[in-house]
Amino acid sequence: MKKRHFFLLFILVQWSFGQTSNANTNDNNAFNDFYPIAVKPSLGYLSNMNAHEDILFDAKPTVYYSIINNIIENMQSEENKAGNAFYMSFQPHIRMYAENSKPVKTPSYRVLFGWQHMIKTKSNNFFTWAIESGHYSNGQSGCAFLSGEDDESMACMDFHTTITDESNLSQLLNRANGNFSTNTTKLSLNFRFNELNNADEPYKIHSFTTSYELYHNRFFGLFNVGGYTDFDIRIYGRHRFGLGYEYVHQWKPKIRYSLEQKIELIQGAHSFVEPLRSETTFTIYPFNRNIGFFGTYVYGHDNYNLRFVDSGHQIGFGVSWDLFQPFQITRAKTTDL
Template identity: 25%
Template sequence: MLIKQHLVFIFILISAFGQAQYDDQSTASDSSQFLSLIYANRDLTYFTFFDGVGNLPNMVTEARFSGSYFLKNSKVNWALELNLNMTLRILDKKSYPIPPPSYNPELTYYRLIRSSNSGVLSKLLFKNAYWEISLGHHSNGRAGDFYKADSLGNETRQIDLRDASFTTHYIELGYSTFHHRKNNAGQDFYTNLKLALRVLPALMATEELNDSYGFYRAFITYNIFRIPLGNLQNSSGFFSRSRLRFHAGWIFGDVFNAAANEAEKRLVGEVTWFYFPDWLAEMGFFVQYYYGQDYYNLQFMRTMNTFRIGISSNPLNFSGFRKFLKN
């Protein structure tokens, strides 16, 4: 109960702080271009080559289709995004079966935070920043009983991974700040820090998930765009078209057979490197290591530990990003 109270308090505090930092005198230029920052952090469409190296079942691919639709006017300091996320896995078995996909649509409201030009804290945290609030749904589109029945029709404690109903809803509050930086050699690069808190109301989830899924989550993400390595003179070189993403999270609340401090069940960690070549404008390549709860519907009982490669959509126009972020 104490954890719940703390999370609610943090939500209210971040929301109020974000509103307090906003300056209604923001310029049209700022409000029209902060969509570049939002776009940089959006969920990417991707597919993997097979299942990678780890403990996932043998697969042909895992693919996520992330279609974003924005409502944004150049003269306002907010944006609204509808993202129709869907993730599916194609198993490497006869006829290549597809388990029930993950349906994960999100509606997100973004609000620009305008920094005052004084104060070290303001320049560090609010120079190019926004806060966001999302309403999300995650389900597998099934309506069957959660547990399988035995030959006599009695319920067992074995989850029906094919037909059981899996449904959750959530609200997530996040804060992102971006910075334009230079290394000692004078190379430009960009960093992004994102903090997020997610609550999944128990009344809006499949009842059997109450003591096993973990309904309170905290995340931190750090991105480096245009990795500052390589030839200073070559602005379109290998590292200047790369992105490095570090993501970590912790699952609070009741998790099946997990103590409150059991990292094996509660920790989420991810490191992903992306490369976006000029000759493949809309797509890029990625290499990823992921550890943590499996995000694929009823597979949440598995702790994923996998290394994989794949192809993803390109998150942003690097040249447009450069024009917006100031020193």
């Protein structure tokens, strides 16, 4: 079993290192484009949030594939055009647990289609909005809160009717194969204040992000596939609000670091669910590339699909990949009056 654990970890590391790139090199690979609003791929250790499970590692091998992406090109153009990215994104979230029978449990998958629009202001700052829509699930078939029964079976539905506002969902959760499924649409806004050096590269960045995510039953709001039941959405909550701040500093020619704070609030979920999630992360990038090493502290609800019913404290560390590292831009033209 230890060999199997090591093999899976090796595959994830090999895949992830394939994401590394340099901002100032020409690369026509559609997997290596830049996205100002993105989920960073990561791989690392994460402490346990509760006594039910022991986490060995946590991985987010996120992939973005550009259909069209001219963000870097237009930010480096003298014509001061807006940049756009149309893309598909596959965002798995995988955890391995210290169990012999089923070490990887209920991995989740987001399959999204997105559009990001980015403009450069007269002060050489960046404003971006993004809209993403698609499907989010863990691909399981079991009853969410009754182990040993299929989802939407009579036994499952009968048991779910016994759940009240006072029920402890963390204790009831089917951690082996409980089903989680929804369709989702997310709108995000980001503003980056850039301080440029003599090479026209940002060496200090203040980045502010806000987002709103809606869980909805129909795929793209149109097709009745991949959604949820009435019971499910009363547990999940339909609305998620996000706030984020990141400070990036090019400290040395080959070293930069970032300090990031993210907040998520769930609205409309079951009363047992902790609405707040806070993540504080410090990352150092020692090679002037997009690969970095991070340490993080988490408070609030978990973000591993159905385990949002868990809450507590976590610490973690590992390696991550920046999908929008600082790059040389063309300064906005100014007009003399």
